[in-house]
Amino acid sequence: MDLGLVNQTAIVTGGNRGIGAAVALALASEGVDLFLTARDAAELARTAADIAAQTGRKVHVKACDMRDADVARQVVDAALSVYGKLDLLVNNAGATKRGDFLELTDEDWHDGFELKFHGYVRMARAAWPALGRSQGSIINISGVGSRVGSAEFAIGGAVNVALLNLTKALADRGRHEGIRVNAVNPGRIATERLTRNIERMAQQQGITSEEAGRQHLATVGIKRFGLPREIGALCAYLASSHADFMQGTVIDIDGGETRAL
Numbered sequence: 001m002d003l004g005l006v007n008q009t010a011i012v013t014g015g016n017r018g019i020g021a022a023v024a025l026a027l028a029s030e031g032v033d034l035f036l037t038a039r040d041a042a043e044l045a046r047t048a049a050d051i052a053a054q055t056g057r058k059v060h061v062k063a064c065d066m067r068d069a070d071v072a073r074q075v076v077d078a079a080l081s082v083y084g085k086l087d088l089l090v091n092n093a094g095a096t097k098r099g100d101f102l103e104l105t106d107e108d109w110h111d112g113f114e115l116k117f118h119g120y121v122r123m124a125r126a127a128w129p130a131l132g133r134s135q136g137s138i139i140n141i142s143g144v145g146s147r148v149g150s151a152e153f154a155i156g157g158a159v160n161v162a163l164l165n166l167t168k169a170l171a172d173r174g175r176h177e178g179i180r181v182n183a184v185n186p187g188r189i190a191t192e193r194l195t196r197n198i199e200r201m202a203q204q205q206g207i208t209s210e211e212a213g214r215q216h217l218a219t220v221g222i223k224r225f226g227l228p229r230e231i232g233a234l235c236a237y238l239a240s241s242h243a244d245f246m247q248g249t250v251i252d253i254d255g256g257e258t259r260a261l
Contacts, residue, residue, distance in 0.1 A: 001242070003030050003236055003237065003239070003240035003241075003242065004240055004241055004242075005027065005030040005031050005032050005236065005239060005240055006030070006031030006032075007031060007032075007033070008031070008032045008033070008087040008088060008239075009032065009033045009034075009035070009079065009083040009085055009086055009087050009088070010024075010027050010032050010033075010034055010035070010086075010087060010088035010089070010090060010239070011034075011035045011036075011037070011075060011076070011079050011086065011088070011089050011090065011123070011127065012024045012027070012034060012035075012036050012037070012090040012092060013036075013037045013038075013066060013075075013090065013091055013092050013093035013119070013123060014037070014038055014092040014093030014094065015034070015036030015037060015038055015044070015047065015048075015061075015090075015092070016036065016038035016040055016043045016044040016046075016047045017038075017040075017043060017047065017191070017192060018189070018191035018192060018193065018228055019092060019141060019186060019189060019191060019228050019231050019232075020036075020038070020090075020092040020093070020141075021047050021051075021228070022227075022228030022229050022231055022232035023090055023092065023141075023231060023232045023235045023236075024036055024047070024051055024059075024232075025051050025054065025055070025229075025232060026229065026232030026233055026235060026236040027088070027090075027232075027235070027236055027239065028051050028052075028054070028055040028057040028059065029054075029055050029236075030236050030240075031057065032057065032087075032088070032239075033057050033058040033059070033083060034048075034051065034057065034058070034059045034060070035059075035060050035061070035062070035075070035078065035079035035082065035083070036048055036059060036060070036061045036062075037061070037062050037063070037064055037066070037071075037075055037093065038061075038063065038064075038093065039063065039064070039065050040063070041061075041063035044061050044063055045061060048060070048061045058082075058083075060078075060079070060082050062074070062075055062078055066093045066094065066115055066119030066122075066123070067111070067114045067115050067118075067119065069118075069122065071122070072119070072122035072123045072125070072126040072127075073122075073126045075123070075126070076123070076126040076127050076130065080130060085130065085133070085134050086127060086130040086131060086134060086136060087131070087134045087136040087137075087239075088131075088136055088137055088138075088139070088239045089123060089124065089127045089131065089136075089137075089138045089139070090138075090139045090141065090235060091119070091120040091123055091124065091138065091139070091140045091141060092141040093115070093116070093119055094112075094115040094116030094117075094119055094120075094159075095115075095116070095156075095193060096111075096112035096115075096116060096153075096155040096156040096159055097111070097112060097155055098152050098153055098155075098156065098197075099152060100151075100152065101151065101154045104154065104155060108155060109155055112155040112156065112158075112159050113155075113158075113159055113162075116159050116163070117159050117162050117163060117166070120140055120163060120166065121166065124138055124166075124170060124181075128179065131179045132177050132178065132179055135178040135179070136179060136180075137179060137180035137181065137182070137238070137239055138170065138174075138179065138180070138181045138182075139182055139183070139184060139235050139238050139239065140163050140166070140167050140181070140182070140183040140184070141183075141184050141186065141231075141235075142160040142163040142164055142167075142183050142184065142185050142250075143156065143160045143185055143186055143187075144185045144186070144187045144252055144254045144257060144258045145157040145160050146160035146161040146163070146164050146185060147185070147252070147258045147260045148258065148260050160185075163183065164183055164185075164250055167181055167182065167183040167248060167250065168248045171247050171248030172248065174247065175247050175248075180243075180244070180246065180247050181247070181248065182238050182243075182246055182247070182248065182249045182250070182251070183249070183250045183251070184231065184234060184235060184238070184250075184251050184253060185250060185251065185252045185253065185254065185258075186226065186231050186253055186254065187222070187226055187252070187253065187254020187255055187257050187258070188216070188217075188220060188222065188225050188226060188254065188255070188257065189225065189226040189227070189228055189230075189231060190225040190226065190227055190228065191228060194225065195209075198212050198213050198216060199212075201215075201216065213225075220257050221256070221257060222254070222255035222256060222257050223255065224255065225255075226253065226254065226255060230253065231253060234251065234253055238251075
């Protein structure tokens, strides 16, 4: 399927590894020129160089921390100075702390919302005028933790469900201004973050990581972990004109784990 994305431009936050890097690669493979952000400058540079080598597309980067209130405007201005336009924003940066609710501090909660929720808000606000000119779109990467409460994922669940409401609110405005806004809820995706969680489970139970992984799959009721490239392919489709009638849509991609509405 020709997605018709050649020579479009996109900002992908958290684009140095995992889901963000996979989304960036999928977009570049469809002909999109990229502007990537992340906190780790060295890894960001390596990822950008790898994507450019594989696809032949332009990839510019800015190492930054989305918790800084001024960063969103700086990122959008930098992308526009390079490309002159913006067609897509993929909000992906941000991870929240897991743990016992009674042990999570105010600082943990503030950090979770500041990085992921407020980071998405600021990026959307900064990019909105440029996306209006291009009749572009926003994809918010949230997570299936927004669907069902989990005792050790109180911060992440709260942030993710707030992002889904934000997606709906922005889509309501965007339908009048020609900007599409949708959200993707990844499930258990085989990233470094999932690997760390499984290793933690293995240490707690005194078993191998392989056995912990098998137990985790059995517990959540899915056959395998998802792949970052599967999220990338979905985002490339959502960015294309083939998804033009999708507005305010929330897509779970989790192997059937989530059975709640």
